[in-house]
Amino acid sequence: METNQLPFASEFSPSQIDLITLLEIAKTHSGDGKAIKEAILKRYFGGKKDRSAQNNGKLAGNARLAMQKYGVLGEDFALTVLGEQLLSLCADEKAMYAELAKHILLNLNGLALVTCLKDMEAAGEKVDGTKLRHWLEERGVLFPRGGKHPNIMRLWLEKAGIFAGSWRVNEARLQEVLGVSEDDVEALLGLSGEQGAFLKALANIGESDTAFPSNQIEKLASATYGIKFNEKALPQTVLYPLEAAGFITLERGTKAGGRGAKPFLVTATEKFTNEILVPLLEQSEKLTNADLRPFLRKPLDEILAELNHKDKHVKGLALEALAIKIMRLIDLDYVKTRLRGTKTGGAEVDVIFESSRLIFSRWQVQCKNTASVSLDDVAKEVGLTHLLKSNVIVIMSTGEIGGDARQYADTIMRDSNLCIAMINQQDINAVKENPASIVDVLNREAKHAMRLKPLVSSLLEQGTANAGQSDAAK
Numbered sequence: 001m002e003t004n005q006l007p008f009a010s011e012f013s014p015s016q017i018d019l020i021t022l023l024e025i026a027k028t029h030s031g032d033g034k035a036i037k038e039a040i041l042k043r044y045f046g047g048k049k050d051r052s053a054q055n056n057g058k059l060a061g062n063a064r065l066a067m068q069k070y071g072v073l074g075e076d077f078a079l080t081v082l083g084e085q086l087l088s089l090c091a092d093e094k095a096m097y098a099e100l101a102k103h104i105l106l107n108l109n110g111l112a113l114v115t116c117l118k119d120m121e122a123a124g125e126k127v128d129g130t131k132l133r134h135w136l137e138e139r140g141v142l143f144p145r146g147g148k149h150p151n152i153m154r155l156w157l158e159k160a161g162i163f164a165g166s167w168r169v170n171e172a173r174l175q176e177v178l179g180v181s182e183d184d185v186e187a188l189l190g191l192s193g194e195q196g197a198f199l200k201a202l203a204n205i206g207e208s209d210t211a212f213p214s215n216q217i218e219k220l221a222s223a224t225y226g227i228k229f230n231e232k233a234l235p236q237t238v239l240y241p242l243e244a245a246g247f248i249t250l251e252r253g254t255k256a257g258g259r260g261a262k263p264f265l266v267t268a269t270e271k272f273t274n275e276i277l278v279p280l281l282e283q284s285e286k287l288t289n290a291d292l293r294p295f296l297r298k299p300l301d302e303i304l305a306e307l308n309h310k311d312k313h314v315k316g317l318a319l320e321a322l323a324i325k326i327m328r329l330i331d332l333d334y335v336k337t338r339l340r341g342t343k344t345g346g347a348e349v350d351v352i353f354e355s356s357r358l359i360f361s362r363w364q365v366q367c368k369n370t371a372s373v374s375l376d377d378v379a380k381e382v383g384l385t386h387l388l389k390s391n392v393i394v395i396m397s398t399g400e401i402g403g404d405a406r407q408y409a410d411t412i413m414r415d416s417n418l419c420i421a422m423i424n425q426q427d428i429n430a431v432k433e434n435p436a437s438i439v440d441v442l443n444r445e446a447k448h449a450m451r452l453k454p455l456v457s458s459l460l461e462q463g464t465a466n467a468g469q470s471d472a473a474k
Contacts, residue, residue, distance in 0.1 A: 006136075012063050037060050101177050216435065217266060347369055374404070375405050
């Protein structure tokens with residue numbers, strides 16, 4: 001979903017469908033979009049005699065598409081991490097709807113909708129579709145003219161008790177679902193897009209007692225969420241408001257050799273840690289095994305130190321935590337671990353991540369605690385992409401990447417749509433010193449892949465070949 005839009009929701013209203021049933025359908029037919037659509041059609045829209053079969057099929061397709069836009073169904077037609085989590089909570093519907101509501105509020109512009117409605121109420125405005133669309137537009141949030149997007153979003157939030165049968169917000173329940181106080185809800189509601197992205201980037205770093213230069217966090221936020229910051233106005237537009245809201249503390253910079261002020265040093269407050277960082281960590285930790293959870297709360301340098309532990313079990317867990325920690329910097333969602341380092345003496349681990357920002361992508365990360373990465377190591381990962389349906393392979397090594405491994409990766413990238421990113425010990429050390437370095441590392445690898453995939457020359461070669469075939473035919 002684009003960050004400035006309410007998600008498409010046609011035929012995904014709780015007044016039309018049952019969420020648990022849709023999740024079970026998606027689970028049963030995982031990966032088969034046609035079967036999911038046909039099952040939804042049969043369950044909910046097949047009996048509509050007043051419509052043609054084609055129209056009924058379109059309604060079922062809309063419901064399936066809305067599941068994707070709401071983040072419960074992936075582009076590969078398998079349940080997302082959120083979808084699996086909701087399905088696991090189906091025996092406790094209150095908890096299930098609360099989890100969905102939290103996702104809507106924090107990730108689908110639900111808080112923007114709530115803020116807008118509270119502003120309209122304060123102004124004495126009666127809510128209708130036209131007025132609501134204009135008020136949301138003034139806040140940079142869009143939905144099509146005549147669209148049912150806000151109405152359906154309100155109905156889902158109503159299932160969690162955040163609305164009480166109308167557009168009136170239940171403040172107490174809102175605070176309960178978000179897990180924060182009334183004052184903190186107001187602070188979150190008042191965050192601009194830049195402020196929210198900055199806080200999320202700080203949370204992704206995951207170290208509450210370390211000061212980071214503001215320009216590093218800004219760089220990470222910009223690359224991860226596509227937000228453009230006004231660098232000169234960063235203190236006025238982002239840093240001072242977040243400090244006033246109690247989320248960060250600032251250490252003022254000093255003049256650096258006459259070249260202007262140094263960036264502020266930003267440290268997360270206890271409020272930020274308790275109300276933003278800890279809930280995010282807990283949400284991520286629900287998906288991992290109990291042994292791994294303590295590692296995810298350690299700073300990166302401590303995780304790297306554990307890679308030299310005498311206990312192979314500890315080394316394996318540390319390697320898995322390293323992969324998760326670095327990929328979390330760019331806000332990828334952990335899905336599962338295919339091969340744990342504990343089964344290979346702490347030498348390697350395969351971790352799968354996903355992202356639904358702008359487009360769906362699946363990242364296959366091979367993390368190795370060995371002196372070098374060989375051609376065979378890369379070939380094994382390439383062979384798994386068909387099974388895992390991955391778009392990106394990341395080879396992360398605490399040692400070096402062998403020359404033959406790089407050459408093989410280059411060959412694969414030239415001849416396929418795969419991107420293979422290589423991260424070595426030097427890169428990991430750079431990220432340890434400056435988390436925003438992950439942006440430079442991945443940009444370097446992306447530019448390298450782009451040079452290997454020259455679209456213009458490929459099209460010219462194809463055109464020349466087609467012309468040659470045409471001449472031969474004559």
